[in-house]
Amino acid sequence: MEEQPLILSIDIGTSNCSVSLFTINGKKIHETKRNLSIISLSPGFFEHNPKELWISVKTCVKNITRKFKEKVDSIVAVGIAGHMPSPIPIDKNGTPLMNCILHLDTRAKPQVEKTLRKIGENEIYLRTGIRPNATYSGFKYLWIKENKPNVYRKTYKFLEPASFVALKLTGEIGIDETHAGGTMLYNIHKRKWDAQLIDALNMDIVKLPSVFFSTKVVGEISGKTMDETGLAKGTQVAVGVVDSFSATFGTGVYSPETLCDISGSTTCLNTVVNKPVLDKEMRFTCYPFIFQDKWILDATFTSGIIVDNFLKNLGIGYRNERLYEHVEKILKNTEIGSGKMLFFPFTGMGEQSPYWDPCMKTVLIGWSPGKKLENIVRALYEGLTYAIKLNVDVFYEKKIKVREVISSGGGAKSREWCQMKADVLNLPVKVPSEVSTTSLGAAIIAGIATKTISNWKDVFNRLKEEYKTYKPDKKRHKKYMKFYTIFKEIYPSVSKIFHLLAKI
Secondary structure, three states, X not given: OOOOOEEEEEEEOOOEEEEEEEEOOOOEEEEEEEEOOOEOOOOOOOEEOHHHHHHHHHHHHHHHHHXXXXXXXXXXXXXXXXXXXXXXXXXXXXXXXXXXXXXXXXXXXXXXXXXXXXXXXXXXXXXXXXXOOOOOHHHXXXXXXXXXXXXXXXXXXXXXXXXXXXXXXXXXXXXXXXXXXXXXXXXXXXXXXXXXXXHHOOOOHHHOOOEEOOOOXXXXXXXXXXXXXXXXXOOEEEOOEEHHHHHHHHOOOOOOOEEEEEEOOEEEEEEEEOOOOOOOOXXXXXXXXXXXXXXXXXXXXXXXXXXXXXXXXXXXXXXXXXXXXXXXXXXXXXXXXXXXXXXXXXXXXXXXXXXXXXXXXXXXXOOOOOOOHHHHHHHHHHHHHHHHXXXXXXXXXXXXXXXXXXXXXXXXXXXXXXXXXXXXXXXXXXXXXXXXXXXXXXXXXXXXXXXXXXXXXXXXXXXHOOOEEEOOXXXXXXXXXXXXXXXXXXXXXXXXXXXXXXXX
């Protein structure tokens, strides 16, 4: 009996990388993970070591090819998803010249200020779909040019983690459109590098790699990589895709009616549109999507990092199943409104839709000595959910009629939080049986690229039959809206205070 084709999927996250093996029907056979170290030598500086990244990836791949040795020849495609904007400068030999500058990193703030004195942020947004921010790769290129001129001079190409791993696997250099969009140097209307903008920023366009659709093959497994990974020589590798967009696609979101809520270290709210949609206030970003006639709207803010930090510092445990069960009980047994406390979750770190205020910090309002620990935990989750609604309301303003939400990522494992989202948004929230949709999305994209998967919509239609649905409760929605109305007043009430603190 002939073996069915399999697809290997590589997911490069901020704190770990995972490699999964899928059937062409979207069923996960096996997954292996390895932690990645975040290097932070100064405030605002966050890096990965590219060598450690490659060692982690190839170790995970090797673990799978050893475990399924008899199925290696059935692996016909490799898909790669990765975080961004996280540039890695390489020389002509493909050797990294310095650490990867992570998306959390804000060292390029001076480069943002200098750039905006030459070209307005609105013009940049209209061209690229991105509101200028120190997290984006273009500004990090400028930081390298000004602070590490020898590195910049030796740089042959700037890559992102996914394209770096693709290079190590195939020996070929390229970047996909979703990653190119995160550089803030890519024109979303013309769908190519914006030469005029790049010239205005005094950048060298030759240091930017060729751009491909995510559904294109960048190369094949080489002889050397075959030995390092155990993959068969000639196995095709798709060029890559941004992790959150891969997760969006992996949930089956490819139209404006459905919103993808990815709850991880950050919350990413994505919906797919048929033409570029921009906002005068620049409250969300717009990127090219994996298909040439689609774009994706992205609203992002820090979430999981806040949850982990608060729970750790509140002394109720950290990263274990008992903690998860404890939090579920808290959310189930505490009242809506958290004892009249409100938590405002915006940190000013990285992307912070819809406010984008780097001076903003989290705020807890309404605490008194009589309040219980459980009230604070519930306020934390309610605040994160109100932040989701803030961004969904912006989409509504742009006439994007979201009718349902599909939630994925680690946060989607919480039944109580999913129900809270349904009640606050007054929309059905659906959760896939496999919440790690980033790997699934990358696998299906690789299947499309290699023509291994002929009808990808059929794959999603079958998978959606297993989704769990949380229906909104109208009475709870009305209760939440009383607090949400007040929640919306927090930012205009306290933003001046944090701007004054930032000047000290």
